Amino acid sequence: MKGAPLYKDTLALSKLLLLEVEGGDDFLPLRQRLAKGALRLLDEVTLSFSGIERYEQLQGADAELQGLRAHLLLALELDLFDEETFLGFSEQADRIGRQLGGWLKQLE
Secondary structure, three states: OOOOHHHHHHHHHHHHHHHHHOOOOOOHHHHHHHHHHHHHHHHHHHHHOOOOOHHHHHHHHHHHHHHHHHHHHHHHHOOOOOHHHHHHHHHHHHHHHHHHHHHHHHHO
């Protein structure tokens, strides 16, 4: 699992997002939601590698990623972080989304 691209990409996104949103006092509910979303995404991806309810875990990860993308866009609109940071997170989210989509199609 630790060498799997999906796991590595999700871990990297979660780590960077947590570092980005920590410490600020502005838009605290959004910061908390981004942090929790990153952690939930990592949980779902990690659990999908266990094999227990894999399809459901992957669907949960995909749903969490969709919500995370919406919150990232809101954070950009509120100037919580700059456009370059947003684009970096978006690219990582796209990579993760493609991997999740491919795995879900394979399991269908």
